[in-house]
Amino acid sequence: MTEPVREQTQPSLPLQSRASFVASKVPEVTAYFWITKILTTGMGETTSDFLVTSMDPAIAVALGFVGLVVALVLQFAVRRYVPWIYWSAVVMVSVFGTMAADVLHVGLGVPYAISTAFFTVALGVVFFLWHRIERTLSIHSIHTRRRELFYWATVLTTFALGTAAGDWTAMTLNLGYFPSAVLFAVIIAIPALAYKRLGLNAVAGFWFAYIATRPLGASIADWMAVSPARGGLGWGSGPVSLAWSALILGFVVYLAVTGKDVEKEGR
Numbered sequence: 001m002t003e004p005v006r007e008q009t010q011p012s013l014p015l016q017s018r019a020s021f022v023a024s025k026v027p028e029v030t031a032y033f034w035i036t037k038i039l040t041t042g043m044g045e046t047t048s049d050f051l052v053t054s055m056d057p058a059i060a061v062a063l064g065f066v067g068l069v070v071a072l073v074l075q076f077a078v079r080r081y082v083p084w085i086y087w088s089a090v091v092m093v094s095v096f097g098t099m100a101a102d103v104l105h106v107g108l109g110v111p112y113a114i115s116t117a118f119f120t121v122a123l124g125v126v127f128f129l130w131h132r133i134e135r136t137l138s139i140h141s142i143h144t145r146r147r148e149l150f151y152w153a154t155v156l157t158t159f160a161l162g163t164a165a166g167d168w169t170a171m172t173l174n175l176g177y178f179p180s181a182v183l184f185a186v187i188i189a190i191p192a193l194a195y196k197r198l199g200l201n202a203v204a205g206f207w208f209a210y211i212a213t214r215p216l217g218a219s220i221a222d223w224m225a226v227s228p229a230r231g232g233l234g235w236g237s238g239p240v241s242l243a244w245s246a247l248i249l250g251f252v253v254y255l256a257v258t259g260k261d262v263e264k265e266g267r
Helices: 015-022 031-054 057-077 083-107 112-134 145-172 177-197 202-225 237-258
Strands: none
Touching (some): 083 237, 145 177
């Protein structure tokens, strides 16, 4: 009688690692991530400005909201990170986040300082609830539907906050768009230095930098778009939006082809 043949199996990853890898729907945080993120912030700023000045603002905001819903539905429908779907959602968050901040100021007359404080509190509430319920704020833990909801609520709030903060420094504090961009470039360097030199928590450093990218990119794009009378280059919101969109498309295609921002198995 011959001995039964044992089925050969490959050693499996720990359950937590398998879940994180299989269900990962966010990109790896690399230089490509930060560059693309900053590009989406600027593109969203000028695209929002272009839409609300080219058509009835109410229609523009409605279109922005519909675009956001469609993009997020696609993002939640897929089961893994897909570059063009993920970054399309970020772009629409950027566009609608700008509109949300502008509605408070232009539509309701809320000063930028107040709207900045409002969105800061709102972001704090989202972070508190996320951490209270999930016990983590790490983007590498986005492998459940609830955590994904918290993640996108955070992203949307950071974009609205960044828009209000950028306009507050540029307009209310009269720094202008280019000096504001320099200011936020300095601010975004703080968490990187604190992480390397002072041992800043990586999750805290990530969200600090993530928030600062919004006013940085928006200030640069506004500086390129607005007239020289307002301290800009006068290229117009439409052309700037198209140029930045082309850059985003180039990076997204590159990432889709190379997979350089896909989280590695067991991450």
